[in-house]
Amino acid sequence: MLxxxxxxxxxxxxxLARRVRxxxxxxxxxxxxxxxxxxxxAPAFAAVCAIGLVAAGCDSAPHVxxxxxxxxxxxxxxxxxxxxxxxxxxxxxxxVSVSSPDAGSVQIHRTRIDATxxxxxxxxxxxxxPTDQAVTLGPGGIHLMLLEPRSLKVGDVVRLRLKFDGGAAxxxxxxxxxxxxxxxxx
Amino acid sequence: xxSRRDFLRLTGAAGLGLTALGASACSDDSGTxxxxxxLGFAGTVLGIPLAKPTVAFTDTSGAxxxxxxxxxxxxxxxxxxxxxCPDVCPTHLLILATTLxxxxxxxxxxxxxxxxxxxARDTPEVMRAxxxxxxKDFVGLTASPGDIDKALSQCNLPPVVIDPKRPDGSYVVxxxxxxxxxxxxxxxxxxxxxxxxxxxWSKDLPRLLNFAWPDTRRx
Numbered sequence: 001m002l003x004x005x006x007x008x009x010x011x012x013x014x015x016l017a018r019r020v021r022x023x024x025x026x027x028x029x030x031x032x033x034x035x036x037x038x039x040x041x042a043p044a045f046a047a048v049c050a051i052g053l054v055a056a057g058c059d060s061a062p063h064v065x066x067x068x069x070x071x072x073x074x075x076x077x078x079x080x081x082x083x084x085x086x087x088x089x090x091x092x093x094x095x096v097s098v099s100s101p102d103a104g105s106v107q108i109h110r111t112r113i114d115a116t117x118x119x120x121x122x123x124x125x126x127x128x129x130p131t132d133q134a135v136t137l138g139p140g141g142i143h144l145m146l147l148e149p150r151s152l153k154v155g156d157v158v159r160l161r162l163k164f165d166g167g168a169a170x171x172x173x174x175x176x177x178x179x180x181x182x183x184x185x186x
Numbered sequence: 187x188x189s190r191r192d193f194l195r196l197t198g199a200a201g202l203g204l205t206a207l208g209a210s211a212c213s214d215d216s217g218t219x220x221x222x223x224x225l226g227f228a229g230t231v232l233g234i235p236l237a238k239p240t241v242a243f244t245d246t247s248g249a250x251x252x253x254x255x256x257x258x259x260x261x262x263x264x265x266x267x268x269x270x271c272p273d274v275c276p277t278h279l280l281i282l283a284t285t286l287x288x289x290x291x292x293x294x295x296x297x298x299x300x301x302x303x304x305x306a307r308d309t310p311e312v313m314r315a316x317x318x319x320x321x322k323d324f325v326g327l328t329a330s331p332g333d334i335d336k337a338l339s340q341c342n343l344p345p346v347v348i349d350p351k352r353p354d355g356s357y358v359v360x361x362x363x364x365x366x367x368x369x370x371x372x373x374x375x376x377x378x379x380x381x382x383x384x385x386x387w388s389k390d391l392p393r394l395l396n397f398a399w400p401d402t403r404r405x
Binding site: 074079116117121139140180 | 269270271272273274275276277279280281284312315316317319320343344347349356358360361362363364379380381383384385
C-alpha cells in the first residue's frame with residue numbers, strides 16, 4: 001500500500017497514520033471544548049435542541065481530537081513537517097491556523113503530485129474537518145510546515161496549538177520527533 | 187515504442203498511487219497476484235529501460251561525478267529534489283536510510299544519489315550537511331540548471347520549475363517525486379512513486395540485485 005499522495009482536503013487518500021498502532025498523543029486544551037455562538041441566536045438554538053423537535057437539524061458542538069502526531073527528524077535547519085490525524089465528532093469546522101513555541105512559524109501546506117509525478121506545494125487557508133470524519137495530514141498530502149524550528153532531535157517533542165473556526169476549542173498537540181516514518185505493523 | 191507521454195502516464199500513475207490507468211499501467215496492490223504487470227515489485231516497470239544520465243554532475247566534495255562510471259554494476263537509486271523541501275524529499279530520504287540501515291547483505295550497499303535541483307540553495311556544503319542527517323553514504327550531486335533539466339529529460343522526467351518568490355523570500359521548487367532504480371545491468375527498468383514504504387523497499391532491493399528482466403518489450 002502507498003501512503004497518501006493525493007491531498008484532497010475532504011478526503012485525504014488512504015492514510016498512513018490511521019494504520020499506525022501507537023498510543024494516542026492528543027492532549028485537549030481544557031477539559032471541555034466551549035462553544036461560542038452568536039448570543040442572540042444561541043437561546044433559540046438551544047431551546048430547539050432541548051425539546052428535540054427537529055433533532056436532525058441540531059448541530060452538535062464541534063469537538064476535534066488529534067492522534068498519531070509526529071515530526072520526521074529534519075534533515076535541514078530551515079524546515080520540518082508535522083503530520084497527524086484529526087477527528088471531528090461535532091459539526092463541521094475548519095483548521096485555520098497552527099502555532100508552535102518550537103518553531104518560528106507554522107504554515108498549512110499541501111503537496112500535490114501531478115500526472116507526470118512532479119511534486120509542488122501550495123499554502124492552504126484552512127483544512128476542512130467534516131462532521132464525524134477523520135482527516136489525516138500525511139507525507140505527500142497536507143502537512144504542517146514548521147519554519148525555522150528549534151534544533152530538533154529524535155525523541156524531542158514539538159508542541160503545536162491548533163486553532164479552528166466555528167467555536168471549536170484550541171487543541172494542543174504534542175508531536176514526537178521520530179527517525180522512521182510510521183508504517184503500521186503489517 | 188513507448189512514447190514519452192506514455193512513460194509520463196506510467197510514472198504519473200505510480201506517483202498518484204493509482205492502480206490502473208489503461209492496460210499498460212495495470213498493477214496490483216498486493217504486488218504478487220497473477221498477471222501483475224510490475225512483476226511483483228512495488229514500482230512501475232518500464233516497457234523500455236532507461237540509460238543513466240550523462241551530464242556533468244559535481245558531488246559534495248566539488249569533484250566531477252560521472253554517474254555511469256561511478257555506479258557501474260551497482261544497484262543505484264536516483265532521485266531529484268531540493269534541500270529546503272519540507273515534505274517529499276526528507277520523507278523519501280528517511281525511508282531509504284531506514285531501509286538500508288535494516289537490510290543486511292549486498293542490498294544494504296545500494297547506492298543512493300540525490301540530485302539537488304535548487305542550484306541557488308543546494309550548494310555542495312548544504313547538500314552534504316543535509317544528506318549526513320540521513321546517511322553519510324548518500325551521494326549528493328549538483329549540476330547547472332540546464333544540465334539538470336537535460337538529465338531529467340534523459341530520464342523521461344519532467345523539468346524543474348522554480349516558483350516565484352513569496353513576500354517572505356521563500357520559494358517552492360517543483361520537482362519529480364519518483365525514484366529511479368538502476369540495476370546492476372546499468373539500466374533503469376523500474377521507477378518508484380512517492381509513497382513507497384520501507385517494507386516495500388526492503389522486499390524489492392534484494393530482488394533487484396539479481397532480477398532477470400524479461401526481454402519482451404511491453405509497450
